Every structure is written in C-alpha cells, then in structure tokens.
Amino acid sequence: MYVQDTIVAPATAPGPAAVAIIRLSGPAAIEILRTIWFPVGTQLKPRSVALGDVRDPETNAAIDRALAVIMPAPRSLTGEDVAELHCHGGPYLVRRVLGLALRCGARMAEPGEFSRRAFLNGRMDLTAAEAIADLVAARGESALALALSHLNGGLKLRVGALREALLAVAAHLEAEIDFADEDIALPSRAETAACIDQLRADVAALHDSFARGRLMRSGARAAIIGKPNAGKSSVLNALLGVERAIVTPIPGTTRDVIEDTIHAGPYPLVLQDTAGVRSVTDEVERIGIERTLSHAGEADLLIAVFDSSVSLEPDDLRIIELCRGRAGVALLNKSDLPAAIGIDHLRAHQLTQPVLRVSALRGEGLDRLRAEITAQIEALAGGHQGDTIAISRLRHREALARALQALDDARASIAGHMPPEIIAVDIGLASDALASISGQISTEDVLDRIFRDFCIGK
Numbered sequence: 312m313y314v315q316d317t318i319v320a321p322a323t324a325p326g327p328a329a330v331a332i333i334r335l336s337g338p339a340a341i342e343i344l345r346t347i348w349f350p351v352g353t354q355l356k357p358r359s360v361a362l363g364d365v366r367d368p369e370t371n372a373a374i375d376r377a378l379a380v381i382m383p384a385p386r387s388l389t390g391e392d393v394a395e396l397h398c399h400g401g402p403y404l405v406r407r408v409l410g411l412a413l414r415c416g417a418r419m420a421e422p423g424e425f426s427r428r429a430f431l432n433g434r435m436d437l438t439a440a441e442a443i444a445d446l447v448a449a450r451g452e453s454a455l456a457l458a459l460s461h462l463n464g465g466l467k468l469r470v471g472a473l474r475e476a477l478l479a480v481a482a483h484l485e486a487e488i489d490f491a492d493e494d495i496a497l498p499s500r501a502e503t504a505a506c507i508d509q510l511r512a513d514v515a516a517l518h519d520s521f522a523r524g525r526l527m528r529s530g531a532r533a534a535i536i537g538k539p540n541a542g543k544s545s546v547l548n549a550l551l552g553v554e555r556a557i558v559t560p561i562p563g564t565t566r567d568v569i570e571d572t573i574h575a576g577p578y579p580l581v582l583q584d585t586a587g588v589r590s591v592t593d594e595v596e597r598i599g600i601e602r603t604l605s606h607a608g609e610a611d612l613l614i615a616v617f618d619s620s621v622s623l624e625p626d627d628l629r630i631i632e633l634c635r636g637r638a639g640v641a642l643l644n645k646s647d648l649p650a651a652i653g654i655d656h657l658r659a660h661q662l663t664q665p666v667l668r669v670s671a672l673r674g675e676g677l678d679r680l681r682a683e684i685t686a687q688i689e690a691l692a693g694g695h696q697g698d699t700i701a702i703s704r705l706r707h708r709e710a711l712a713r714a715l716q717a718l719d720d721a722r723a724s725i726a727g728h729m730p731p732e733i734i735a736v737d738i739g740l741a742s743d744a745l746a747s748i749s750g751q752i753s754t755e756d757v758l759d760r761i762f763r764d765f766c767i768g769k
C-alpha cells in the first residue's frame with residue numbers, strides 16, 4: 312500500500328502568523344514529539360492540549376513555548392499516530408522546529424500526503440478528501456455549500472445508491488446464468504431494460520449537474536466587451552466599487568485583459584475588462600483585441616457595452632455579432648447623456664440579450680445589472696431544481712460518462728438478444744466507474760493526480 316514512515320509538515324500557511332501548526336503522522340510521530348517537546352505543567356494525554364517547551368534534544372536549548380496534542384491511531388486524521396505542535400508562527404521558528412523533527416527521523420510530507428493516508432486507512436472516501444481541498448479553496452458561499460455537502464457524504468451516498476441498484480441488476484443476471492435450468496422467478500429482460508433505463512436517467516442527471524457544480528465551485532466568468540470608449544472599464548470599476556482599470560476619453564486605453572472577482576448572489580464572478588474591439592493597425596492594440604476575442608469566446612457570460620449617446624457604428628455591429636447565441640446582457644451605457652440610440656436599434660440588428668440602461672459614471676442601473684447577471688448564472692447552472700447534490704470535478708464527470716457508456720452498451724446488448732453474461736459485463740463496468748468516484752476502486756495514478764493538487768501539510 313504505502314511505506315509507513317513518519318511524515319512531518321507545517322499545516323499552516325508560510326509567513327508570519329500568530330500560530331503555526333506542525334503536524335506529524337506515522338509510527339514514530341508521538342515519540343518524536345516527546346523527544347523535542349517537554350511539558351511545563353500538565354502531562355500530555357491523548358486528545359487534550361498541554362503546554363510545554365520545544366527544545367533541541369542535542370543541546371537542550373529552548374526554541375519555543377508551544378502547545379502539543381497527540382492523537383493515537385486509529386482515531387486520528389490519518390488513521391495513524393498523529394502529533395501536533397502549535398508553535399508561534401514565525402517562519403524561521405517553523406523551519407527550526409521542522410528541522411528538529413527531520414533530525415529525529417521524520418520525512419517531509421508530499422503535498423496531500425496526510426489526506427492520502429487518511430484515504431488509504433479508510434478515514435475518508437475520495438469525495439470527502441476532494442471536498443476538504445474545495446473547502447480550503449472556496450471563494451464564496453456557493454463553493455462552501457457544495458464542498459460541505461460533499462464532505463457530509465452527499466455525493467458518496469447518491470453514487471452509492473446508484474451502484475447498489477446496478478449491483479442488484481447484476482445479481483439477477485448472475486442468478487440467471489447460474490440457475491438457468493431451475494424454475495426461479497427472475498425479472499424479465501424487459502423489466503431489466505426498464506430498470507437500466509431508469510438508472511441511466513439518474514446517472515445522466517448527476518453527470519449533467521456538472522454545469523451547476525462547476526459554477527458553484529469555481530464561479531462564472533463574464534467578459535465585458537464593446538467598442539473603444541463605450542465605457543467597459545467604467546462598468547468594471549463601477550461593479551467592483553474601486554478604480555481598478557484606467558478610464559480615459561482616449562480610445563484604445565485598455566490593452567490587456569484586466570480581471571477581478573465580485574459576488575453575484577452566492578456565485579463568485581470573475582469580471583474581465585477587455586480591449587475595445589475595432590479595426591486597428593497598431594500592433595499592441597491588435598494583440599489586445601485578439602485577447603478580447605479569445606476571452607469572450609471562453610467566458611460564461613458576455614456583458615456587451617454600447618455607448619447610447621452616439622449612433623451605432625460598424626464596431627458595435629461586430630459586438631452584436633459576438634453576442635449571438637451567448638448568455639449575457641447588453642448595456643446601453645451613458646444613460647446620463649442625451650440618447651442617440653435605444654433598445655430598438657439593438658433589436659433591429661438581432662441582438663437577443665436583455666438590454667439595460669445604465670450610467671457607469673453615475674452608478675445608475677447597477678443593481679438591476681447585478682440582479683440580471685445573478686439570474687443568468689442561476690439559469691446557466693440549470694436552476695436549483697430542489698437538488699443540492701452536484702458534481703464539480705472533471706474526474707467525477709468522466710467517471711459518470713464511462714458509466715453512461717457502459718449502460719448504453721448494456722441496453723444495446725439487450726436489444727441484440729445477447730446472453731446474460733454479456734449484459735452482466737457492461738453492468739459491472741458501469742458499477743466500477745461509479746465505484747471510482749468514492750475511491751472504492753482506485754489506482755495509484757488516479758490517487759497521484761488527486762492528491763498532488765493538495766497543499767503540503769494537508
């Protein structure tokens with residue numbers, strides 16, 4: 312399985328802080344702690360905190376006063392003996408204490424190695440391990456809610472129930488093979504097919520929840536596009552509430568993509584201010600426009616800005632073209648100035664997005680803009696549909712796609728009047744694909760891929 316040596320790492324972020332936690336896990340964890348830490352009052356008992364001195368065992372020189380906790384196996388984070396020192400959070404101090412632990416025989420942990428051991432020792436399944444990483448990385452309410460639902464076993468239970476149902480189908484097929492000559496009541500082929508169809512629909516629904524889960528976990532991206540001087544940078548600044556992008560009356564001021572994050576309801580929303588789209592000869596501006604187009608292509612939403620104080624120009628028509636078939640909103644900006652164009656002018660060119668009148672300069676119409684953007688992200692997320700479970704990782708989606716493929720194969724086998732052995736193989740593959748989500752079936756390389764994205768000490 313894995314080499315059961317003793318690993319050590321800071322569990323807290325580098326840099327000066329009030330406290331730094333140094334975590335040890337493995338057979339020598341508690342012994343190492345006792346070699347470098349000495350109580351100054353209360354003796355050390357499992358799962359309670361005691362105060363003491365960290366000392367260099369060779370010179371007996373005091374290094375820090377720290378709290379210590381020990382959690383003997385198996386009731387610990389990793390399922391192994393775990394010891395923690397809560398030191399003062401000085402970067403030099405942390406290196407000194409780590410150095411002592413290493414000298415006493417511990418090894419520096421790899422990223423995610425504590426969590427990996429927890430998984431290998433059955434302390435948590437893969438969806439929970441991933442949820443912990445997501446909890447730490449959460450940038451907003453929706454990401455937090457999703458991570459907590461996974462941590463509480465929501466996804467594991469849902470996938471587990473689907474797998475149970477598949478195993479029941481497989482068991483019936485196996486019985487058919489084993490007791491072919493006996494007269495026992497088993498589901499007809501039509502009943503099995505109907506059952507597979509129902510399971511396929513459930514697996515497909517979970518597969519498709521990725522759109523919502525991704526938005527909940529990572530948030531959405533909106534590119535602010537428009538011709539030069541339409542007021543894109545002003546819209547960004549107004550939404551952010553700070554002067555993030557340079558605003559000038561000189562067309563072509565914004566050359567590179569500037570981004571910052573706000574919250575649209577529960578979702579994190581990355582706003583991207585882009586270079587104005589127009590025909591240019593200037594090389595730098597041309598590159599900026601290329602970046603605009605590529606960001607616009609990848610964004611979840613487009614915020615198309617039009618200057619309502621001037622007539623539509625060919626550059627505006629190009630923006631309308633970019634909006635075709637995309638989620639987003641169009642803004643008639645500069646509503647504080649006399650209007651030269653209205654909604655009708657945009658609609659006349661087949662712009663279908665909702666149109667809002669705003670003044671980025673005066674901050675007017677922004678509440679409606681925020682509400683509209685939030686509603687659109689909700690729509691992209693497929694609404695809540697009363698279902699709180701959503702997958703958020705490509706790994707989950709790929710596993711569910713494999714399950715769907717196997718179920719389709721099973722249905723094709725039934726349609727082709729294949730023997731039960733063949734159908735059972737497909738059902739088995741579907742079940743294995745589901746089992747890989749929680750890690751009931753896993754391989755080293757999959758585990759490597761999952762845990763290497765974790766931080767050291769977790």
Ligand SMILES: Nc1nc2c(ncn2[C@@H]2O[C@H](COP(=O)(O)OP(=O)(O)O)[C@@H](O)[C@H]2O)c(=O)[nH]1
Pocket residue numbers: 537538539540541542543544545546557558559560561562563564565587644645646647648669670671672673
């Ligand atoms: N009157 C008025 N001027 C605006 C408004 N929004 C932007 N501007 C002005 O339009 C010019 C271009 O704005 P900017 O945000 O740099 O446009 P961008 O090129 O699209 O990023 C600047 O002089 C802004 O002050 C607005 O709502 N009303």
Ligand SMILES: [Mg+2]
Pocket residue numbers: 543544545556557564565585587
């Ligand atoms: Mg700009």
